[in-house]
Each structure stands twice: as C-alpha cells, then as structure tokens.
Amino acid sequence: MRTARGHAAIGALCGFLALSACDSGALSEDERAKIASLSIDALGPLPPSPGNRYADDPQAADFGRLLFFDEGLSGTGNISCATCHVPDQQFQDARPRGLGADETDRRTMPLAGAAWNIWQFWDGRRDSLWAQALTPLEDQREHAGNRAAYARYVAETYADTYSEIFGALPDISEIPENASPFGSETERAQWSAMELEEQEPVNRVFANIGKAIEAFERTLIPTETRFDRFARAIAAGKEPTGDAAFSDLELEGLRLFIGKANCLECHNGPRFTDDHFHNTGVPPVAGLPEDLGRAVGIAAVQADPFNCLGRYSDAGPDACDALRFMKRDAAAMERAYKTPSLRGVAGRPPYMHAGQIATLEAVIDHYSSAPAAASGQSEIRGVVFTDRGRQALIAFLNTLDATPASDP
Incomplete structure (x- = not known):
C-alpha cells in the first residue's frame, strides 16, 4: 500500500520535480487518457446532496x-x-x-x-x-x-x-x-x-x-478553459486548432503535470483535486492562532448539528457514507488542508490556506525546498528543477483559467 510519506509530490500545487523540457511530439495513449480524465467533459452530473431535499429545486x-x-x-x-x-x-x-x-x-x-x-x-x-x-x-x-x-x-x-x-x-x-x-x-x-x-x-x-x-x-459550474478545448480535440483524435492549440512550452508543462512531476497524486479529476487533506509543510502565519487543519476539522464536522446525520438533515443514515466512514485519526491529519482545485489557479493569488505564498513561482520554490512542517508530518520531499520546467508548469497552469473560445 502506498503511504502518504511515499508520495513523490503532494499539495496545493503538487511537488515540482527537476525536469528538463519535454519532447512536444505525439502524445501517448496513456497521456491521452490522463488528459481526458482532467477535462471538464469528464465532470459528470451534479452529485446528490442527501441532506438537502431542496438542493435542485x-x-x-x-x-x-x-x-x-x-x-x-x-x-x-x-x-x-x-x-x-x-x-x-x-x-x-x-x-x-x-x-x-x-x-x-x-x-x-x-x-x-x-x-x-x-x-x-x-x-x-x-x-x-x-x-x-x-x-x-x-x-x-x-x-x-x-x-x-x-x-x-x-x-x-x-x-x-x-x-x-x-x-x-x-x-x-x-x-x-x-x-x-x-x-x-x-x-x-x-x-x-x-x-x-x-x-x-x-x-x-x-x-x-x-x-x-x-x-x-449548485448552479455555479466550472467554466470551460483553453485546456478543456485542447483536451476535447485530443479525445476526438483531432489536432487542436485556434486557442485550443498548445505552445511547445504549455505542452511540456502538461506532460510534466500528468507524468514525471506526479501532480496527479492530489490534483486529479476534472476539478484537479482529490478532495482529501495533506500536510505539505506550509508555514503558519505569524500572529494568527495555532491552526491544526483537518486534525481539528474531524471533531468539528462530527459535532455539527447540521451535518448529514443531524436532525435537520433530510438524509437517512445510510446516505451519509462520507461522514460515517471518514478517517478519524486526528494525529495523522495535523496541519493537513484540503487540496484546492487548480481551475483558475493562475488568476487566484495568493496561495495556500492562509495566503502564505504570493506567486506560483514562490509555490514552486516551496515545493522544491520542502521545509519541515511546523508540526505533524509533511508529505513532500525536496527536489531540484530546471528553469525550463518551472516555466513550462506555470505556462500549463495558465491554460486552466477560464477564457472564451476564439475563432480558429
């Protein structure tokens, strides 16, 4: 079984490895499948909200x-x-x-x-x-x-x-x-x-x-991006054209993201998040109260009278699987925070749970140096990366910003 410690890179933007520029040639079948899994077309219908009978009214x-x-x-x-x-x-x-x-x-x-x-x-x-x-x-x-x-x-x-x-x-x-x-x-x-x-x-x-x-x-749905138009063309076996066509640098960044940089460990699926919690060694903010993240959130969600199992929920107990079967080991979740979606990330600085990091470049530096966590166990380890790899990853992340389609 893979342990959290064994992750090559995890976190708000994943760990970034020391990788040189990738060949921008033909995508492999494995790469195409991973790209399709990230597309907004793979999002699927809204999930039910079992505690709210009015959710889709x-x-x-x-x-x-x-x-x-x-x-x-x-x-x-x-x-x-x-x-x-x-x-x-x-x-x-x-x-x-x-x-x-x-x-x-x-x-x-x-x-x-x-x-x-x-x-x-x-x-x-x-x-x-x-x-x-x-x-x-x-x-x-x-x-x-x-x-x-x-x-x-x-x-x-x-x-x-x-x-x-x-x-x-x-x-x-x-x-x-x-x-x-x-x-x-x-x-x-x-x-x-x-x-x-x-x-x-x-x-x-x-x-x-x-x-x-x-x-x-629930009516606030993610907006289509350049990446989605690129992914749609790739899934259809077509060459992306117009703004859907990626530059060599953007394609290199995408290949790093889905491949050797191992970003998919946490930023997977069409929302680019695993919906779980990770300690990535993000430092606390001086002057703020101690924040232990998910370690405290576990008890808080169980005690909430408005949770899925509470008397104000419209769900039967069998419909509340997430709450019933969640991991309850608070010690293992110390200073772990939810993986954010990367859709629109380039236009959403600053970063991390308390805005500790100002730019994407600085986020890469954080994951490169992999500082020890203030408490708990960080899941990342230090790496070295090339300037080209850094530029490529940021170029790809910019394609996740919502933009209207342009004519070919």
Missing part, C-alpha cells in the same frame, strides 16, 4: 441567490456572502485571508464546482454546502450575526417566498431578538435560556437558509 435556488447577495443577513447590515465570494473574482476575494466584519484566519475559497466537494472549508469541518453556508453567518469576523435574528429577518422579509418552498414559517414571535450558541456573551446567554422547543423552530429556519443558499451555489 429551481425556486429554492432563486431564493438562495437572493440570500447570497442580501446584506441584511449580517449583524452589521453591510455584509453578504458575496462580500468574500465575489462573482467576477471566481467567487473569492483575491485577499490572503477573508475580510468580513473583521479579518479571518484563512483564505476564501472559490465556489464554482464546490457542489462536487466531499468536504467544505480548508479543514473539512462541514460536510455539505448548506451546512457550510450557515457557519460564516454566525462567525463574528464574517457576517457577525445570530440565528434568532436571521430567523426573524426571513420572517419579516421573505415570508411568502420561504413558505412556498419550505412550508409555513413557525411562530417565532416570542423568541429573543438576538440569540445563538455563538456570538456575544449576551446572545449565548439568551440562547441557553431558551427551551429546546423554542430553539427548534429557529434552527429549522436557519437550516433552510443554508439549504436555499446551497441550491443557488
């Missing part, structure tokens, strides 16, 4: 879009999901760390294709898009609000729309204006003072806010 998606852009879903009245997930910036914010009511500890992740994720957040502390959508709403550095206020806001602003999708709103007229298991000391005290039967309808409305937002986010 068009009316719920329309409602979710309203909520996604509604600054009323914040404690300050000026923050929406789109504050950090900016539509014309790949639904992220181009900042080292997200900024809502205050700066957070981690980088904002893009949303296109997130419906295919097995786990959400860099540490996988949520197991669905709808559970993920709820978390920033009560984070005091993000939306800085609380679930009682959100339930009231929906009842006052969207009562008819909500009722058409989820059924009649429960009576929440007697609940406190501000209450939550998170938030300020006063809000937490108000929540603790509520009876369970008073908390239940608030939680139900809160969960449905997340389910509507997920329905919208």
